[in-house]
Amino acid sequence: MHSTDHAAPTIVDVARAAGVSKSLVSLAIRGDAGVSEATRTRILAVADTLGYRSNVLARGLARGRTQVLGVLVSDLSNPYHSDVVAGIEARAEGAGLGTVIGHGQGDPAVLAARLDQMLDLGVDGVIVVSAMLPAEALDTAAARRPVVMVGRPFEQPRRVSVVRNHDERGAALAVAHLQDLGHHGIVHLASSHRAAASARRLAYGEAMTRAGLPSTTLWVDEGGVETLIAGAVGSAGPTACFAGNDRTAAALLHDALDAGLDVPAAFSIVGYDDAQIARQVRPGLTTVAQPREAIGREAARLLLARIDGDKDTVEVTLEPSLTVRGTTAAPC
Amino acid sequence: MHSTDHAAPTIVDVARAAGVSKSLVSLAIRGDAGVSEATRTRILAVADTLGYRSNVLARGLARGRTQVLGVLVSDLSNPYHSDVVAGIEARAEGAGLGTVIGHGQGDPAVLAARLDQMLDLGVDGVIVVSAMLPAEALDTAAARRPVVMVGRPFEQPRRVSVVRNHDERGAALAVAHLQDLGHHGIVHLASSHRAAASARRLAYGEAMTRAGLPSTTLWVDEGGVETLIAGAVGSAGPTACFAGNDRTAAALLHDALDAGLDVPAAFSIVGYDDAQIARQVRPGLTTVAQPREAIGREAARLLLARIDGDKDTVEVTLEPSLTVRGTTAAPC
DNA sequence: CAACGCTACTGGAACGCTCCAGACGGGTCT
DNA sequence: AGACCCGTCTGGAGCGTTCCAGTAGCGTTG
Known part of the structure; x- marks a missing residue:
């Protein structure tokens, strides 16, 4: 650290070497218009x-600006997060921010x-990709810098913009796919009371009602998987399940296969998120995919706007899509 | 942004409110010894x-110090990285650094x-958890700040400390496990020429030689998986495989099951890394586990020492361990 | 009691940059 | 010709810290 x-x-070193004032160097480097082309180069x-x-x-x-955005994630190993x-x-880089x-x-x-x-480090704004940040921490952060939240729909209004996937539409997509295949007995398997999960659950209920079908929600922590499989094995039971997320769906698939249930011939399963696991299980899991990269880009766009002085906080929902793999088929 | x-x-605000000089506030906050207890509180x-x-x-x-460490990772969704x-x-927090x-x-x-x-943002040092960073980028970074590298063993000496798992010992562990079960025909399945993979391949060869057994390495991109399965189906073929990493092992398992090969009764498989996928496949993959958190702690410890003025760059190897799951058994 | 050494505290320079008010020529307008 | 403007450039103040060289106050000591 001494010889180098x-x-x-x-x-100042640059200014001295170029024979100009430090102010001019500053202006030149930042691309200010009031510097002659010759001196700039x-x-x-x-x-x-x-x-x-x-x-x-x-x-x-x-x-008062560092040209750096902060991204807060709760779980790095979740591929959803890394795509976002x-x-x-991508968006930040396009705007010249780190x-x-x-x-x-x-x-x-x-x-x-x-x-x-x-925030102490001086980031110009923060994007929070986590449903588990305490609301008060979010509030104090929002008082310091612009904050954009990914994924959590908010109850009360806050000084925070939100980008999320349209869970209601995604659930409707899943149910419609199963109905198109000819399923009537479609059960929802829920594992969480969090906001996104609730939105999916409620939308499931509405989609079923709209189709004139009875809706049933089973909870994982109340033995829902066992109940569901026991019912599905019988001939009068449900023929399909829409699970609240891929992890739950994969667990269900695992246990159903263990119980000798043929998936998808005898029983269909749809998950949510298009997580890595959806591609790893066999057969591959049919699932609702969130537009993850697009969510990230949109979040960055909103944040950049806020940093540039935009006062409004907005909520943006992006459309999910259905990825059909091997766990869904017409009922036999 | 105005009313708040x-x-x-x-x-300075604190100094004014407390009726002291800003210097004293600075000293008090940093816990300097020369501040009386009364004024400090x-x-x-x-x-x-x-x-x-x-x-x-x-x-x-x-x-010239920010009390923040930088961690550079190449792939967030790799659970190996998030554990490291x-x-x-954990270690940085213990030392009061972010x-x-x-x-x-x-x-x-x-x-x-x-x-x-x-580095521009002013981190005090960097830990690189990625094998794919260009060597010259590593060198220029090392000229600016202390750098510790995780996972890549180095050929030529550099101004960088290295922490890695002991690939040689891990490979030996895998081979020993299979030999203990009674396997003789143990093939190595390689998929990469990178340093860690080569170390494992060579160690496999040595372990086999030491046991007086012939060693065979097949390459994935040369149709190794097909060759291996074709051989294993016959009665004189190999009865076990040590794969260079879990992804390769999982692919082999998948194809072996498809080919009607009974794993582990007729064919055993050992992977490397204890990646998430090792727990997700069925049967669960027997694999060599790296001490990932320990690697991270050690890397942070080395970096902190370097930041505190330690000039020496060292290479530390930590011991891997074997995690036995369902893909290994005695040959029939 | 002057000299000394402590402890507790202070003021200003420095870190490397941006921003602002202004300077300096050389047109243009009237 | 004087007033004015415009493009180009400059010097110094300021951002919130830390660090360094002091200074004041006070008890010890020969």
């Missing part, structure tokens, strides 16, 4: 040969701590 | 009621860009 760069070159050339890199800390301090992050990064990620390890307290830390 | 906090309180109380938060940007500028990150975060993550999306160019960006 004695110190990173600063704007000269300054940039000098900066380049000196290996000058703008100090983000100093810029952030002086300007990819969308965010991105850092904070990882909450599925723990609300850690999540809140990471959020504070990213 | 007109501006975040600074150290008073200052901290004032800071607290004012909601003062130290400005990381200003501190970083003045001090968890270990890093952590930000840069995500390379599996693209070397993006990876290098994120690395630069994190």
